[in-house]
Amino acid sequence: MQTQTIDIKKGLAGVVVDTTAISKVNPETNSLLYRGYPVQDLAARCSFEEVAWLLWTGELPDAGQLAAFTAQERAARALAPNVKAAIDLLPRNCHPMDVGRTAVSVIGARHPLAEDSSPEANLSKAMDLFAAFPAVVAYDQRRRRGQDLVEPRQDLDYCQNFLWMTFGEEAAPEVVEAFRVSMILYAEHSFNASTFTARVITSTLSDLHSAVTGAIGALKGPLHGGANEAVMHTFHEIGIRPEEPREKAAARAKAWMENALAQKKKVMGFGHRVYKHGDSRVPTMKAALDRMIEHYGRHEILGLYDGLEQAMDEAKGIKPNLDYPAGPTYHLMGFDTGTFTPIFVASRITGWTAHIMEQLEANSLIRPLSAYNGPDQRSL
Ligand SMILES: CC(=O)SCCNC(=O)CCNC(=O)[C@H](O)C(C)(C)COP(=O)(O)OP(=O)(O)OC[C@H]1O[C@@H](n2cnc3c(N)ncnc32)[C@H](O)[C@@H]1OP(=O)(O)O
Numbered sequence: 413m414q415t416q417t418i419d420i421k422k423g424l425a426g427v428v429v430d431t432t433a434i435s436k437v438n439p440e441t442n443s444l445l446y447r448g449y450p451v452q453d454l455a456a457r458c459s460f461e462e463v464a465w466l467l468w469t470g471e472l473p474d475a476g477q478l479a480a481f482t483a484q485e486r487a488a489r490a491l492a493p494n495v496k497a498a499i500d501l502l503p504r505n506c507h508p509m510d511v512g513r514t515a516v517s518v519i520g521a522r523h524p525l526a527e528d529s530s531p532e533a534n535l536s537k538a539m540d541l542f543a544a545f546p547a548v549v550a551y552d553q554r555r556r557r558g559q560d561l562v563e564p565r566q567d568l569d570y571c572q573n574f575l576w577m578t579f580g581e582e583a584a585p586e587v588v589e590a591f592r593v594s595m596i597l598y599a600e601h602s603f604n605a606s607t608f609t610a611r612v613i614t615s616t617l618s619d620l621h622s623a624v625t626g627a628i629g630a631l632k633g634p635l636h637g638g639a640n641e642a643v644m645h646t647f648h649e650i651g652i653r654p655e656e657p658r659e660k661a662a663a664r665a666k667a668w669m670e671n672a673l674a675q676k677k678k679v680m681g682f683g684h685r686v687y688k689h690g691d692s693r694v695p696t697m698k699a700a701l702d703r704m705i706e707h708y709g710r711h712e713i714l715g716l717y718d719g720l721e722q723a724m725d726e727a728k729g730i731k732p733n734l735d736y737p738a739g740p741t742y743h744l745m746g747f748d749t750g751t752f753t754p755i756f757v758a759s760r761i762t763g764w765t766a767h768i769m770e771q772l773e774a775n776s777l778i779r780p781l782s783a784y785n786g787p788d789q790r791s792l
């Protein structure tokens with residue numbers, strides 16, 4: 413059989429398919445750089461708007477650039493009537509990622525530069541989509557709860573306004589801070605499955621919104637972005653009991669994990685294709701989760717978190733990925749579980765669109781080979 417002599421890289425594991433100057437994931441040093449800057453430093457010192465600009469352009473914005481971008485972003489936040497109408501046509505019980513995917517399609521179809529893939533047009537479309545997507549996420553969560561649309565506020569920054577549009581009230585500064593950190597950590601991660609999807613679509617010279625729509629489809633799966641939602645399903649399956657002593661919650665979580673692993677289940681929120689000794693972003697996100705646990709006084713969440721993590725480590729030595737602390741953080745903030753992965757989309761729009769622009773700078777159609785293992789030629 414021919415396939416036996418061909419070295420097949422299943423899942424493209426370990427295959428380097430192109431260069432990128434956008435981010436460096438280094439499992440040896442357990443580090444992640446965006447355009448050369450450690451993500452932890454960006455999370456400590458920058459706004460999400462500044463990080464978006466950095467990912468797109470390669471440099472942090474100066475004061476004038478930031479002011480112009482902030483003005484453009486604030487002006488493009490409102491949910492367009494035809495995007496709202498398209499969302500309203502979708503059932504309230506469909507997956508929120510389906511809403512996000514559909515909304516990006518509609519946003520693309522109505523954009524005046526829809527078919528223009530010049531660098532200037534793509535940057536402008538990336539900024540518009542960055543600005544417009546939070547209203548989609550916020551409105552979708554609200555309509556499922558039977559609540560009305562909340563209009564954006566010009567006096568709030570991106571993260572404050574995202575929370576405002578979702579909950580209809582100003583979030584506490586600690587909550588905004590944890591949300592900002594999560595958005596920066598989720599923004600970019602080299603050739604992950606959804607980014608690679610965006611690059612594959614772009615490589616055919618298709619348009620930016622088509623590439624992002626496809627990327628959303630790839631992110632939805634629980635082996636990728638859908639894991640933050642799946643983590644919360646695990647917590648609910650174990651049972652969240654506010655006021656339960658932390659040690660008791662941890663013991664129940666440990667028992668759940670031992671049982672799951674005995675049944676050879678994959679537990680979402682653990683493991684990573686590239687990092688094998690822990691995800692570089694987890695300590696920063698875990699610190700944000702800890703702050704939210706203190707803020708909301710929900711120590712039983714920490715018990716569940718620690719119990720699962722310890723049991724997985726003891727049984728298999730597999731470490732949590734970013735989705736593990738992000739899921740319970742969003743839960744504590746009041747987001748519905750189905751909204752978690754759309755929040756990831758809102759963040760990753762920055763990385764995806766940066767990669768779309770980079771792909772077009774030196775494009776080559778992405779078209780690998782396959783080894784045929786079907787029947788030999790035969791006659792009808
Ligand atoms: C932001 C992000 O997208 S981060 C990733 C989010 N995804 C998840 O959390 C989903 C759960 N994790 C996984 O499925 C995997 O760890 C992946 C897909 C992320 C990476 O997988 P791969 O690099 O392909 O490793 P693979 O799935 O082959 O796992 C290697 C071994 O570890 C085990 N393993 C890996 N992750 C897990 C897990 N979460 N739970 C249980 N076992 C696991 C596998 O069963 C396998 O064991 P085996 O060798 O005995 O068969």
Ligand SMILES: O=C([O-])CC(=O)C(=O)O
Pocket residue numbers: 598600601603604605636685686733734
């Ligand atoms: O890199 C990956 O494979 C998945 C991931 O962590 C991400 O996209 O943030």
